[in-house]
Amino acid sequence: xxxxxxxxxxxxxxxxxxxxxxxxxxxxxxxxxxxxxxxxxxxxxxxxxxxxxxxxxxxxxxxxxxxxxxxxxxxxxxxxxxxxxxxxxxxxxxxxxxxxxxxxxxxxxxxxxxxxxxxxxxxxxxxxxxxxxxxxxxxxxxxxxxxxxxxxxxxxxxxxxxxxxxxxxxxxxxxxxxxxxxxxxxxxxxxxxxxxxxxxxxxxxxxxxxxxxxxxxxxxxxxxxxxxxxxxxxxxxxxxxxxxxxxxxxxxxxxxxxxxxxxxxxxxxxxxxxxxxxxxxxxxxxxxxxxxxxxxxxxxxxxxxxxxxxxxxxx
Ligand code: ADE
Numbered sequence: 001x002x003x004x005x006x007x008x009x010x011x012x013x014x015x016x017x018x019x020x021x022x023x024x025x026x027x028x029x030x031x032x033x034x035x036x037x038x039x040x041x042x043x044x045x046x047x048x049x050x051x052x053x054x055x056x057x058x059x060x061x062x063x064x065x066x067x068x069x070x071x072x073x074x075x076x077x078x079x080x081x082x083x084x085x086x087x088x089x090x091x092x093x094x095x096x097x098x099x100x101x102x103x104x105x106x107x108x109x110x111x112x113x114x115x116x117x118x119x120x121x122x123x124x125x126x127x128x129x130x131x132x133x134x135x136x137x138x139x140x141x142x143x144x145x146x147x148x149x150x151x152x153x154x155x156x157x158x159x160x161x162x163x164x165x166x167x168x169x170x171x172x173x174x175x176x177x178x179x180x181x182x183x184x185x186x187x188x189x190x191x192x193x194x195x196x197x198x199x200x201x202x203x204x205x206x207x208x209x210x211x212x213x214x215x216x217x218x219x220x221x222x223x224x225x226x227x228x229x230x231x232x233x234x235x236x237x238x239x240x241x242x243x244x245x246x247x248x249x250x251x252x253x254x255x256x257x258x259x260x261x262x263x264x265x266x267x268x269x270x271x272x273x274x275x276x277x278x279x280x281x282x283x284x285x286x287x288x289x290x291x292x293x294x295x296x297x298x299x300x301x302x303x304x305x306x307x308x309x310x311x312x313x314x315x
Contacts, residue, residue: 027051028048028059028105029098030050030051030052031048031049031050031051031057031059031107032048032049032051033046033047033048033059034046034047034048034049035047037058038157040157043060043061043062043063044060044061045058045059045060045061046058046059046061047059047110048107048110055110056110056112057095057107057108057109057110058092058107058108058109058110058111059105059106059107059108060105060106060108061103061104061105062103062104062105062106063102063103064099064101064102064103064104065102067104076104080094080097082147082149083149083172084097086143086144086147086149086172088139088140088143088144089139089166090136090137090139090140090166090167090168090169091140091143091144091168091169091170091172092108092109092111092160092168092169092170092171092172093108093109094106094107094108095107095108095109108170109168111160111161111162111168111170112161112162112163113160113161113162113163113165114160114161115156115157115159115160115161116133116156116159116160116161116167117156117159117223119161120223120224120227123227124224124225124226124227125224125225125227127225127255127258127284128288129224130221130224130225130258131284131285131287131288133167133220133224134217134220134221134224134285135285136166136167137159137167137169137217137220137221138217138276138279138280138285140167140169140172141169141213141214141217141276142276142280144172145210145213145276149172150209150210150212150213151169151171151172151209151213151216152209152212152213153171154169154196154213154216154217154220155196155216158170158171159220194236194239194240195219195229195231195232195239195243196216196219197240197243198211198212198215198216198243198270199215199243199244199246199268199270200212200270202240202243202244203244207270208270210275210276211270211273212270214265214273214274214275214276214279215265215266215270215273217265218230218262218265218266219231219266221258221261221262221265222248222262222266225251225253225254225258225262226250226251226254227251228251230248230266231243231247231248243268244268245268246266246267246268248266250262255284257283257284257287258284260282260283260284261274261279261282261284261285264278264282265279
């Protein structure tokens with residue numbers, strides 16, 4: 001893991017004052033570390049502030065032991081260098097990577113609005129609002145897929161909102177770390193999100209990262225519109241059977257156009273599942289917009305009033 005330290009701009013030596021060993025309000029490098037934001041199977045995320053500028057950041061702390069155990073050192077190094085080059089309005093930016101003897105620290109752009117799905121817990125979204133967030137999600141996914149980067153672990157805790165209520169996907173390219181932890185069955189049940197698992201992962205016959213992401217986008221869109229998960233059951237075996245068979249029901253308010261798109265996103269066959277290129281041509285996706293162009297950098301939308309909007313400008 002030493003190479004990771006050497007590759008990146010900032011090196012922090014092992015000290016007793018690291019985010020996982022102290023209470024909030026102390027200094028770590030150029031950051032003041034604040035409260036714990038979230039806790040997963042392999043990482044803890046803290047709020048931080050750049051002391052000199054006062055800018056908020058999120059600091060994700062990962063155990064090196066887990067990375068080394070999973071033989072993921074080379075993989076992580078590659079993913080970090082890809083992530084540092086991702087620059088998109090709907091992807092949380094990886095600003096800096098630091099390391100101590102036992103931990104890796106990702107300094108991430110701070111998404112002030114928290115998790116998108118805590119908003120859904122207060123009620124489902126209209127089709128127009130669901131479309132706005134789905135546009136932003138596909139804009140981010142399309143940008144990454146065009147660069148050969150796949151998320152592979154899209155789930156509620158990875159879909160955040162910024163201070164303007166725009167969507168920000170986090171942990172792009174970092175799924176290998178959580179995959180490793182998820183190979184432990186116990187951790188998987190406790191911390192994973194089995195309702196988001198794609199059928200080809202259950203079949204264990206290998207999978208393509210882009211198709212996996214599209215399945216997860218289908219789950220996200222269903223939840224935005226329905227307010228509940230398409231596949232849900234307290235018994236894991238029953239849940240997996242439902243996913244494998246694509247056994248889900250639409251709520252009565254879903255429009256025919258949205259049903260058609262969801263059926264193509266939640267196609268259990270990854271070979272025939274819809275791709276980003278085809279999503280952009282979909283009637284429900286385009287509704288209210290005369291023209292949608294995706295040119296690798298971001299998505300442009302031309303509304304009925306002939307105005308081009310950025311994916312993050314839709315109201
Ligand atoms: N939780 C996890 N990552 C985060 C981020 N980048 N901003 C805010 N909360 C988070």
